[in-house]
Amino acid sequence: EAGVVQSPRYKIIEKKQPVAFWCNPISGHNTLYWYLQNLGQGPELLIRYENEEAVDDSQLPKDRFSAERLKGVDSTLKIQPAELGDSAVYLCASSHRDPTTDTQYFGPGTRLTVL
Amino acid sequence: KNQVEQSPQSLIILEGKNCTLQCNYTVSPFSNLRWYKQDTGRGPVSLTIMTFSENTKSNGRYTATLDADTKQSSLHITASQLSDSASYICVVSAGREYGNKLVFGAGTILRVKS
Numbered sequence: 001e002a003g004v005v006q007s008p009r010y011k012i013i014e015k016k017q018p019v020a021f022w023c024n025p026i027s028g029h030n031t032l033y034w035y036l037q038n039l040g041q042g043p044e045l046l047i048r049y050e051n052e053e054a055v056d057d058s059q060l061p062k063d064r065f066s067a068e069r070l071k072g073v074d075s076t077l078k079i080q081p082a083e084l085g086d087s088a089v090y091l092c093a094s095s096h097r098d099p100t101t102d103t104q105y106f107g108p109g110t111r112l113t114v115l
Numbered sequence: 116k117n118q119v120e121q122s123p124q125s126l127i128i129l130e131g132k133n134c135t136l137q138c139n140y141t142v143s144p145f146s147n148l149r150w151y152k153q154d155t156g157r158g159p160v161s162l163t164i165m166t167f168s169e170n171t172k173s174n175g176r177y178t179a180t181l182d183a184d185t186k187q188s189s190l191h192i193t194a195s196q197l198s199d200s201a202s203y204i205c206v207v208s209a210g211r212e213y214g215n216k217l218v219f220g221a222g223t224i225l226r227v228k229s
Binding site for chain 2: 004040041042043044045048056091093099100101103104105106107108109
């Protein structure tokens with residue numbers, strides 16, 4: 001069974017440019033998460049979807065970040081415009097249904113460098 | 116103050132030796148506590164999940180313990196291997212009443228030397 005797929009794996013852009021990340025969760029997983037991870041830190045939740053609905057986006061900087069999960073499967077995370085401080089690894093994860101009990105499976109992440 | 120504190124921040128041990136990583140948390144109440152292993156350049160992989168009523172769980176050479184009274188957990192690695200070199204992250208699930216929040220620690224970086 002394929003795991004969580006993310007693309008691209010690496011992205012280098014100049015500040016003020018837009019960037020988008022794509023995530024394909026494990027088949028059948030209803031819950032999808034986007035995390036930001038800075039070097040030497042644990043992941044920080046940006047947004048959580050249950051099917052198509054964003055049920056927790058309280059930590060998403062909505063002035064520049066947006067996300068969508070059309071049809072409750074794939075998801076994209078966009079930053080526009082990117083800032084130097086956005087350089088980090090963006091992780092996507094999915095779980096079957098219940099975020100309190102189900103195992104989360106993480107993708108390999110997208111490493112973003114903003115110059 | 117982070118609600119999940121891990122120690123040590125980093126650790127170097129010789130191959131074959133045992134080690135124990137610590138996690139102290141203040142998240143309360145909680146549904147479960149998880150330990151993840153994150154290899155460099157990869158996403159975290161789940162090692163164990165323990166509910167508040169469990170006090171130990173094993174996964175091969177990894178054994179996690181939980182003391183819900185003192186709000187402490189530990190991850191014990193037996194007979195370490197070079198492939199155990201990774202970051203180990205403690206995660207506490209705050210449960211439905213707190214919006215199903217997962218609170219992540221900063222991780223302990225383990226390096227196993229030959």
